[in-house]
Amino acid sequence: MKNIKSGWFIKGIYNEACAAEGQCPFYFGRDKEGGCMYFMVIRILEGEVNGVDLSGVTVIYNGMITYSKYEDLVQNGEEVAIYISDTATPDQREVLDPFVSNGMGIYLIQKVFGIKYVKITIKEEDDSFHVKMPFGEMKMQLTKGQDGTPVRIENHVYPALTNLRVCNSPFWRYADYGRSFDYTNRCATWADLVSQG
Numbered sequence: 001m002k003n004i005k006s007g008w009f010i011k012g013i014y015n016e017a018c019a020a021e022g023q024c025p026f027y028f029g030r031d032k033e034g035g036c037m038y039f040m041v042i043r044i045l046e047g048e049v050n051g052v053d054l055s056g057v058t059v060i061y062n063g064m065i066t067y068s069k070y071e072d073l074v075q076n077g078e079e080v081a082i083y084i085s086d087t088a089t090p091d092q093r094e095v096l097d098p099f100v101s102n103g104m105g106i107y108l109i110q111k112v113f114g115i116k117y118v119k120i121t122i123k124e125e126d127d128s129f130h131v132k133m134p135f136g137e138m139k140m141q142l143t144k145g146q147d148g149t150p151v152r153i154e155n156h157v158y159p160a161l162t163n164l165r166v167c168n169s170p171f172w173r174y175a176d177y178g179r180s181f182d183y184t185n186r187c188a189t190w191a192d193l194v195s196q197g
Contacts, residue, residue: 001093001192002050002094002097002098003098003185004049004050004095004098004099004102004197005050005069006045008048008049008050008099008105008193008196009047009048009194009195009196009197010044010046010047010049010054010105010193010194011045011046011047011048011192011193011194012042012043012044012045012103012192012197013043013045013189013190013191013192013193014039014041014042014045014161014189014190014192014193015040015041015129015131015138015188015190016039016040016041016142016187016188017039017138017172017183017186017187017188018036018037018038018039018167018186018187018188019036019037019164019181019186019187020032020036020185020186020187021079021161021185022187022189023153023166023185023188024036024166024189025070025190026064026065026070026073026157027153027156027157027158027164028156028157029070029157029187030070030196031068031070032065032068032070033068033070034069035064035066035067035073035150036064036065036109037050037062037063037064037065037181037183038061038062038063038065039060039061039062039138039172039174039181040061040062040063040166041058041059041060041122041129041131041138042054042058042059042060042061042106043058043060043122044056044057044058044059048083049095049099050095050137052091052092052094052095053092054095054096054098055083055105055112057084057085057087057088057092057096057099057106058084058085058120058122059082059083059084059085059096059100059130060082060083060084060120060133060136061080061081061082061100062077062080062081062082062083062135062136062174062179062181063079063080063081063177064078064079064080064179065078065123066078066079066102067116074108076108076110076154077103077107077108077109077110077111078107078108078109078110078135079109079110079111079113080109080110080111080112080113080114081112081113081114081135081176081179082100082101082112082114082115082116082178083115083116083117083118083120083124083133083135084096084100084115084116084118084119085113085117085118085120086117086118086119086179088117089181091132093117095152097115099189100115101115103197104162104195105160105196106158106193106195107158113131113176113177113191114177116135117136118133118134118135118194119133120132120133121133126157127141127142127144127150129141129143129167135174135176136172136173136174136175136176137171137172137173138169138171138173139169139170139171139172139173140167140190141166141167141170142166142167142168142190143165143166143167143168150166150190151165151166151173152164152165152166153165153166153189160194161189161191161192161193162191162193162194163191163192164189164190164191165189165191166188166189166192167182167187167188167189167190168185168186168187168188169183169185169186169188170180170184170187170188171183171185172186176196
C-alpha cells in the first residue's frame with residue numbers, strides 16, 4: 001500500500017446522516033450516550049493525492065462511533081466500512097485505498113472493516129440529495145427557516161466543513177459486514193469540504 005505524500009488536497013461536498021433524532025451532539029463537541037452510527041458521502045470535486053487527480057470520485061463511509069464521550073471519539077477514532085465509486089481508475093485506486101483508510105485528513109479511523117468499489121448513483125435537486133449503492137441508501141432534505149433559507153450551524157468543531165446546513169433524513173439504511181441499520185427521520189448535514197495535508 002502506497003504512502004500518502006504531503007501536498008495533497010481535496011475539495012468537495014459532504015452529505016451525512018446519522019442515528020441522532022435531533023442534531024447530532026458531536027457537531028458541538030458534546031457527548032452522545034451510546035455513540036452513533038452514520039452514512040457519510042464525500043463527493044470529490046477537485047483533488048490530488050500523490051500527483052493523481054481524484055476529481056469526480058465519490059467515497060461513502062458507513063461508520064460506527066462506539067464511544068459516548070466526544071474526547072474519546074477524537075482520540076481513538078471510528079469503525080468504518082468504505083465504499084468508493086467503481087468508475088475510479090487503476091491509478092486512482094492505488095492512492096485511494098490508503099488515503100480513505102486514513103480518513104482523508106478529515107477524521108481518525110480506528111478500524112476499517114473493508115473497502116469495496118461499487119456502483120454509486122446520486123440524484124441531487126435544489127434542496128434534496130439521494131444516494132444509492134448496493135449495500136445502502138440515504139436521502140436528505142434541507143431544513144429551512146422562516147425566511148425560506150437553509151438553517152446553518154456556525155462555529156462548529158469540524159474545521160474541514162464550511163457552509164454547514166441542517167437537514168432531515170427521511171430514511172437511511174445500510175447492511176454489510178454483519179451490521180444492519182435502518183433509520184427514519186434522523187439528523188443530517190450538507191456542507192462544503194476542504195481538506196489538505
